[in-house]
Amino acid sequence: MTQYNVVNSRAPRIDAPDKATGRAKFIDDFTMPDMLWGALLHSPVAHAKILKIDTSRAKKLPGVKTVITAKEAGLTKYGVSPARYDETIFCHDRVRYVGDEIAAVAAVDLETAMEALSLIKVEYEELPAVFTIEEAMAKGAPLLHADFPGNQCAEVHHEFGDVEKAFAECDLVRTDTMQSKRQDGGFIEPQGCIADYDKRGYLTLRTATQVPHYVQRTIAMALRLPVGKVRVIKPYVGGGFGPKAEANPMEMSACLLSMKTGKPIKMNYTREEVFLHCRARHSFRHTMTTGVKRDGTILALKHECYLEGGAYSSFGIATIYYAGSLLGGPYKLPNMKYDGYRIYTNKPACGAQRGHGGVIARAAWEQQLDVIAEELGVDPVELRLKNMMVAGDISCNELKMNSLGMRECIEAVRDGSGWPEKKGKLTKGRGIGMACGFFVSGAGYSIYRSDTYHCTVTTRVSDDGGTVHVYTGSAEIGQGSDTTFAMITAETLGIPLEWVRVSSGDTDFGVDLGAYSSRQTLMTGHATKEAAEDIRRQILGVLTRELKVDMAELDIKDGYVTFKHGGVDFSHLRKRYLEEHRGWKNHPEESRLTFREAARIAYLARGSIIGKGKYKPQNLGGGHKGAAVGTSPAYGCSAQIVEASVDMDTGQITLDKMTDAHDCGFAINRTSVEGQMQGSLMMGLGEAMFEEVIFDNKGRIMNPNFGEYKLATALDMPYIEPIIVESHEPYGPYGAKEVGEGAIMPTIPAILNAVYDATGVRFWELPLTPERVYRAIKENKNKSKKKV
Amino acid sequence: MKKTLICLKVNNKEYEVAVEPNKTLADLIRYDLGLTGTKKGCDMGECGSCTVILDGKPVNSCLVLALQAADREIQTVEGLESEEGLHPLQEAFVEHGAIQCGFCTSGMLLSAKDLLEKKPNPDEAEIRRAISGNLCRCTGYQKIVEAIGSAGERMTEKGGKS
Numbered sequence: 001m002t003q004y005n006v007v008n009s010r011a012p013r014i015d016a017p018d019k020a021t022g023r024a025k026f027i028d029d030f031t032m033p034d035m036l037w038g039a040l041l042h043s044p045v046a047h048a049k050i051l052k053i054d055t056s057r058a059k060k061l062p063g064v065k066t067v068i069t070a071k072e073a074g075l076t077k078y079g080v081s082p083a084r085y086d087e088t089i090f091c092h093d094r095v096r097y098v099g100d101e102i103a104a105v106a107a108v109d110l111e112t113a114m115e116a117l118s119l120i121k122v123e124y125e126e127l128p129a130v131f132t133i134e135e136a137m138a139k140g141a142p143l144l145h146a147d148f149p150g151n152q153c154a155e156v157h158h159e160f161g162d163v164e165k166a167f168a169e170c171d172l173v174r175t176d177t178m179q180s181k182r183q184d185g186g187f188i189e190p191q192g193c194i195a196d197y198d199k200r201g202y203l204t205l206r207t208a209t210q211v212p213h214y215v216q217r218t219i220a221m222a223l224r225l226p227v228g229k230v231r232v233i234k235p236y237v238g239g240g241f242g243p244k245a246e247a248n249p250m251e252m253s254a255c256l257l258s259m260k261t262g263k264p265i266k267m268n269y270t271r272e273e274v275f276l277h278c279r280a281r282h283s284f285r286h287t288m289t290t291g292v293k294r295d296g297t298i299l300a301l302k303h304e305c306y307l308e309g310g311a312y313s314s315f316g317i318a319t320i321y322y323a324g325s326l327l328g329g330p331y332k333l334p335n336m337k338y339d340g341y342r343i344y345t346n347k348p349a350c351g352a353q354r355g356h357g358g359v360i361a362r363a364a365w366e367q368q369l370d371v372i373a374e375e376l377g378v379d380p381v382e383l384r385l386k387n388m389m390v391a392g393d394i395s396c397n398e399l400k401m402n403s404l405g406m407r408e409c410i411e412a413v414r415d416g417s418g419w420p421e422k423k424g425k426l427t428k429g430r431g432i433g434m435a436c437g438f439f440v441s442g443a444g445y446s447i448y449r450s451d452t453y454h455c456t457v458t459t460r461v462s463d464d465g466g467t468v469h470v471y472t473g474s475a476e477i478g479q480g481s482d483t484t485f486a487m488i489t490a491e492t493l494g495i496p497l498e499w500v501r502v503s504s505g506d507t508d509f510g511v512d513l514g515a516y517s518s519r520q521t522l523m524t525g526h527a528t529k530e531a532a533e534d535i536r537r538q539i540l541g542v543l544t545r546e547l548k549v550d551m552a553e554l555d556i557k558d559g560y561v562t563f564k565h566g567g568v569d570f571s572h573l574r575k576r577y578l579e580e581h582r583g584w585k586n587h588p589e590e591s592r593l594t595f596r597e598a599a600r601i602a603y604l605a606r607g608s609i610i611g612k613g614k615y616k617p618q619n620l621g622g623g624h625k626g627a628a629v630g631t632s633p634a635y636g637c638s639a640q641i642v643e644a645s646v647d648m649d650t651g652q653i654t655l656d657k658m659t660d661a662h663d664c665g666f667a668i669n670r671t672s673v674e675g676q677m678q679g680s681l682m683m684g685l686g687e688a689m690f691e692e693v694i695f696d697n698k699g700r701i702m703n704p705n706f707g708e709y710k711l712a713t714a715l716d717m718p719y720i721e722p723i724i725v726e727s728h729e730p731y732g733p734y735g736a737k738e739v740g741e742g743a744i745m746p747t748i749p750a751i752l753n754a755v756y757d758a759t760g761v762r763f764w765e766l767p768l769t770p771e772r773v774y775r776a777i778k779e780n781k782n783k784s785k786k787k788v
Numbered sequence: 789m790k791k792t793l794i795c796l797k798v799n800n801k802e803y804e805v806a807v808e809p810n811k812t813l814a815d816l817i818r819y820d821l822g823l824t825g826t827k828k829g830c831d832m833g834e835c836g837s838c839t840v841i842l843d844g845k846p847v848n849s850c851l852v853l854a855l856q857a858a859d860r861e862i863q864t865v866e867g868l869e870s871e872e873g874l875h876p877l878q879e880a881f882v883e884h885g886a887i888q889c890g891f892c893t894s895g896m897l898l899s900a901k902d903l904l905e906k907k908p909n910p911d912e913a914e915i916r917r918a919i920s921g922n923l924c925r926c927t928g929y930q931k932i933v934e935a936i937g938s939a940g941e942r943m944t945e946k947g948g949k950s
Contacts, residue, residue, distance in 0.1 A: 016882040019890030020874065022825015022865035026891065029824035186925050188829040188837055189891045238827070238891030239925050271830040478889025478926050671885035671931075678928030679888065706834035706923060714916040714929040 005558060006491040007734055010671045013483040014502065015236070015476065024236045027192040027208045032264040035194070036065055038257050039113035039267065040250060041103040041120055042276060043095035046346040046699030047129035047142065050093055050102070050122060058105060058119040063112035066260045067120065069103045073256055078222045080214075080246050080351070082448050084153065084313035086145055089222060089252045095124070096144050096311035097346050098699045099276030104253035106261055129346035131699055133285070133306050136343045144311055144344040151344040153309050154317050156626055158324055160396035161335030163291075166300035170291030172375060177288075178364035180766045181692040182308070183281035184274070185353060186683075186711050189238020191277070192268035195254035203259070204231045207251050210240040210475050211514030214447060216507045218247035219255055234505030237477040241683070242352035243279040244477070245516040246314060250277075275693065275704035279314050279351030282307040282342075284323065284360035290368055296378045298369075298387045300335035301327060305361065307342040307350070314351035316342045318447075318629050322357025325630030327365055328395035330406045330438040330637045331387040336396050346699050352516060354683055355439065355744040363688075363766075366435035366749030371762065379423065380753065381414050384436055384639075391727065398621035401635055403737070405663030405727035409639040410436065412661035412723045417641040426757065429648050430656075433753025434641045437745020440632035441665075441729070441737040442519025444620040455524045456510035457613040459489060459531040461539075465599030468493060469501045470531070473512035474524040476504050479740050480672040481520045485528045487668055488733055492532035494556030495595050518738035521668060522634060523615045525733035531613030538609050539595075542602040546573060561593040573601050618731060634729045636738040638662040640681070640746040643718075644754040651774030653689060653755060655716075661723040662743050666735035674722040676739040681720055684747025686712045689768050794858035798823065799867030807854040814838040814849035816857070817864060825865035825894045829923070836922035839895035840864050846902045848921075865894035868901070876946070877901055877939040884935035888926035895922045900936045908944045912937065 018024040055067040070092035077085040091100050103120055107113035130136040130144075136151040144151055167173050193207035203225060209215050212232040220227040237244065250267050257265040269277060289302040305323045309316045324338030355362075373383040388406040389395070413434065414420070422432045446452055458471045470489050476482040486500040503509060512524055540554045543561065547568055555562045561570075570593045577597045578587060588594040602609050620631040643656040660677050667673040690710035694702040703709045728735035748766070756762050761776045791806035798821060805820050814831075817823050817840065826849060829835035833848040840849045841863040868875040877897050880886070887893050896919055903910055903918035910918070915936045916929070924932065 010885070012882045013885070013887065015890070016887045017874070017878075019887045019893050020865075020878040020881050020897070021869055022823070022894050024890050025824065026827070028828065029818075031819075187889075187891075188835055188923055188925055189827070189889070190829065236890060238829070239889040241925070271832065478891075480888065675885050675888055675927055675931060678930050679926045680928075682928035683925070705832055706830050707832065711923050711925060713920045713923065714933065715920045717916075717929050720928060720930055 004491060006487045006497050007668045008666065008670065011483070011487060011497055011669060013480055013672070014486050015482055026189055026236050026238055027194065027206060028268055030194055030206060030235065032194060032196060035264040035266050036106045036108060036261060037110040037113050038104055038106045038254050038265045039110065039117055040101050040253060041117045043091065043098060043100040043102055045095060045124055045126055046098050047127040048095050048124035049127060050091060050095060051125055052123040053102065054121040055103060058116040061112065061116050061119060063108040064116045065106045066257060067103060067105050067116065068253070068256055068260060072260065076222050076224065078218055079313050080315045080447060081313060081317040084317055087312050089249055097348050099348055100311065101249045104257060106257040106265055129699055131345055131347060131695060133308050133343045136345050144346065148344065153313055153342040153344050154320050156320050156324060156338065156340040158397065158624065158626065159337040163300040163302045163335045163337040166335040167291045170299050171294040172372060173289060173291040174368070174372065175287065175289040176364065176368045176371070176764060178286050178360065178764045180284045180360040182283045182350065183353060183687055183691050184278070184693055184709055185241045185243035185280040187239030187241055187244070190269040190271055190274045191244060191248060191250060193251050193254050194264055194266045195258040196264040197255070197258040197262065202229050202231065203255055204233065205251060205255055206233045206235060208237045208244060209234050210237070210245040210477050210516055212475060212505055212507050213473055213511055213513055215247045215251060219252060222252055223255055232507045234475055237475070240477040240515060241354045242356060242516065245352050245514065246279060248277055271706070272704040275701050276348055278310065278348035281353040281359070282309060282316070282319060282350040286361055286364040288364055288368055290372060292372055292376070294376065296376055296383045296386050298331055298333055301333055302337045303327065305340045308345055309342045310345055310347045310349035312349035314349040316350060319352065319357040321626045321629030323361050325397055326358035326439070327361055328397040328399045328630065329401065329635060330389050330404065330436055332389055332393065334396055347695060354680065355741045356517065358439065359744060359748065362437050362745045363748035363752065366746065367752045367762070370433065370753045370756070380434055381410060381419060385410055394621065397630065398627065399630060399635065400621055402731055403665060403727040403729040404635065404637055405725040406436065406637045408725045409637060409661040409663055412725060413639045413641045413659045416721055416723055417643070417659040419641060429758055430645050431754040431757030432641060432643050433750050433757055434639065435746035435749035435753060436637065436639045437742060438635050438637035439738055439742030439745060440517055440630065441522045441634040441636055441732065442632055443517040444617050444631040444633065445628040446513055453511055453614045453616050455512040455527045455615050457524065457527040457531040458510060459535055459611040461535060461599045461609040463603050463608060465596040465603060467499055467501055468495065469503065470528060471509040472502070472504045472524055472528065473507055473509045474504050474520050475515035477515050479515065479676060480669060481515065481524065483672065484521050484525060484668045488525050488528045489532045492529050493536055495559045499559065518741045521736050522732045522738065525736060526615040527613035529613065529733045531611040534611035534613065535609055538606065538611065539598050539602040542605045543598055546601060556595055559595045561595065561598050573597060576601065633731045634665065634737040636663055636665065636742040638743050638746055640750040642750040642754040644751065644758050646755060646758040646773065648759065648777055651770040651777060653768055653773060655685065655718040655751065657718050658720045659723070660720060660743065661725050662739055663725040663727045664739040665729035665732045665737035666726050667724050668734065668736050670724060673724055673739050677722045677743045678720045680741065680743035681747050682712050682717055684744045685716065685751065688748040688751045688766060692767055792855060794855060796857050796859065797861045799863055809855060811854040812850050813852040813854050813857050816854040817849060823864050823866050827891050827894055829891065836899065837892050837895045839898045839922060841898050841902060846899050863898070865897055868897060876942045877936065880935040880939035880942065884931050884938060886927065886932040886935035892922055892924040896924065896932055904940050904943060909940050
């Protein structure tokens with residue numbers, strides 16, 4: 001087995017000391033001299049024609065520097081998917097949801113900016129609005145976008161194999177429908193930004209984003225600037241989980257306001273604006289018909305899904321594809337038919353959120369498989385073991401599992417939870433449930449159609465030879481990517497982690513598609529490794545000439561150059577190094593050539609030592625339309641077992657323990673992998689148990705705050721036992737693949753299955769509030785009484 | 789708006805600041821004193837990221853007016869480190885992987901410090917209760933709970949020896 005010095009350890013994160021002392025700077029911690037404050041005017045109505053916008057009074061307010069509307073911003077359409085650019089920076093003729101942006105103000109302080117907003121007069125002619133899928137699809141329903149009849153934003157139709165033929169061969173076929181609710185991202189740091197347009201026409205935007213590269217491109221396109229004149233810098237970001245993975249109207253307003261005033265502009269979303277902007281998890285309605293043989297072999301899945309999308313497309317085109325394609329694994333499924341529809345409504349637009357598109361589909365199917373297991377009299381764990389894919393398998397929709405530790409995950413949670421002693425043997429009110437899941441390790445294709453590298457990394461050795469500095473456009477948003485890349489660099493070069501610095505999140509450092517689709521460890525990790533290998537080659541190349549030895553003789557370990565067969569005289573290199581450091585202390589020790597000396601000698605021979613790395617996925621399968629969503633260089637997978645207690649008199653659920661096994665390929669940092677697993681489970685738990693964005697009948701959010709939109713607290717969380725499974729992905733750096741999103745997949749269904757085990761009631765609607773659970777238990781009791 | 793001059797002590801340093809009547813303590817700390825380690829996530833006292841210790845009690849500084857802090861003592865995350873280095877809680881948070889995005893960290897640390905001062909060896913339930921007003925969306929809380937427990941042990945050991 002390979003011995004590693006840095007990777008696969010529990011090294012503390014490189015950003016942790018700064019974060020523990022309050023030194024780490026997030027966007028709202030920055031100020032700039034002469035900075036102005038910006039604020040946005042949002043629509044108070046869900047659907048209306050704009051008859052007139054009068055900004056004259058606002059402009060006259062002392063302290064106001066400028067007011068902008070669509071007149072100044074222009075009407076360039078933008079969005080996430082080029083196939084559905086359906087947003088403009090500001091509304092000009094119509095507002096489509098409560099919160100739609102109409103104007104922005106820059107003023108000397110926030111209070112003045114807010115007062116100015118109140119002085120902008122907008123005349124609306126209200127239009128009938130649609131808030132549900134049924135209303136939006138009804139005959140004669142008002143259209144949000146004229147080009148999209150039936151308010152149908154997107155539809156997907158896939159069939160792999162022949163489901164109807166397969167159903168005819170099945171011993172058991174059943175259909176279930178599951179309904180989830182709209183979720184909020186719930187990151188603790190609201191979005192914020194500072195835009196600064198300088199006197200030479202260069203625009204710098206500091207912003208709390210997951211995707212500096214896409215923000216740079218979107219801003220350049222919407223504001224009609226050359227991409228090279230726009231620089232996006234991401235400071236530390238307080239969580240993202242998906243909603244921060246696209247350019248937002250605030251960022252574009254701040255840029256415009258700065259271009260107009262020539263001053264830096266600071267803008268922040270309030271917590272309410274975070275809810276209004278949304279771009280978080282859609283509400284999904286899945287109807288699934290699954291057919292199996294008597295022995296439990298799964299033969300076919302017919303799947304129909306409706307997404308309530310809100311007023312714009314956002315990431316929704318990808319969401320609707322993922323909702324179907326991610327059921328291709330991790331079970332052998334020869335026949336799959338999918339029909340997906342994303343419907344516009346007069347509500348904030350939904351987008352990407354952790355486990356993009358796949359979370360509720362997974363919940364519905366894994367619960368249905370649990371029902372099927374019971375009907376067949378098969379243990380749910382056995383059903384999954386029977387059907388799971390193994391490394392080398394290709395799904396019916398052409399997802400290729402180059403590595404897949406599904407069996408290891410299932411067995412680990414079965415054995416780690418004591419499943420055999422508990423399943424079916426717990427007292428009433430207590431239950432145990434299991435589920436599996438899998439997820440991509442990075443989207444195989446960029447969001448805009450392009451042959452672009454998915455990331456480029458430049459690593460530079462300081463000219464003294466002592467520090468190695470990685471420059472990447474990737475986005476550290478809390479998941480630990482900076483530490484991952486520092487560890488990969490240290491391991492590849494053979495130096496201690498302490499000698500590596502990482503500067504990230506800046507479009508000046510190269511292309512990186514950013515933190516979404518669980519891509520950075522695999523993709524940026526690859527490019528980082530390649531850059532470090534390049535440096536290694538350059539330094540050792542100089543040494544081969546200076547020392548007249550073969551490259552194969554040389555290695556770097558623990559910060560020292562080693563010689564395979566020893567006996568190499570490097571005293572002339574040592575002499576040159578010492579001559580440069582007369583009067584210095586801490587000279588390198590006698591007997592060994594240090595990395596620092598070697599790197600310095602290499603610099604003297606070649607100039608600055610700069611390593612370059614890049615990454616693009618290998619050729620991925622899938623010729624069908626939409627194959628770009630779901631195909632990935634690698635797939636992570638996981639299994640979970642949840643133990644729950646339900647108070648049968650009140651419907652209150654308490655989760656007692658969660659056992660989670662995740663195949664991350666290879667853990668670059670074991671602590672970080674566990675952190676992603678535990679965090680994912682918490683988000684899944686919240687979605688299963690409490691989280692729901694609630695609207696009134698005018699399309700206004702009733703709970704746009706953390707008092708009434710419930711996130712899990714420390715008291716809601718049971719003990720989570722994280723088990724790391726390592727299947728060594730051939731296409732991952734050091735064998736690594738995803739963990740950040742796949743880990744959420746089994747959580748909701750494992751909870752649902754545990755609650756069923758405890759109560760005897762199946763829940764096909766989320767969240768599992770005590771009220772819903774109580775009513776269902778009561779109804780179930782009445783039903784069984786009637787039967788008697 | 790008319791400002792009032794107030795004196796307050798933050799991290800053992802005296803400040804004299806002119807504040808508006810509607811300014812919150814969180815804004816005073818962040819924008820007037822430049823101590824940006826204290827974070828703001830909701831401005832409604834719900835997320836806990838602005839937690840500071842006011843006269844020995846943890847408070848949501850977004851719910852305290854700056855004027856109410858006149859002549860009082862405040863500790864923020866910047867005041868946790870001493871000449872000896874990081875506070876044991878800070879060390880434990882770093883070592884245990886209790887920090888991911890770091891936005892809730894300052895508030896967590898101060899709620900935890902208050903707990904450990906009152907109860908040097910808390911059990912898990914007590915730790916969870918003490919930080920239940922501090923929301924974290926990244927970690928699932930487990931590594932935070934473990935870090936606080938371990939810091940408690942470390943501090944008791946240290947206290948015992950001296």
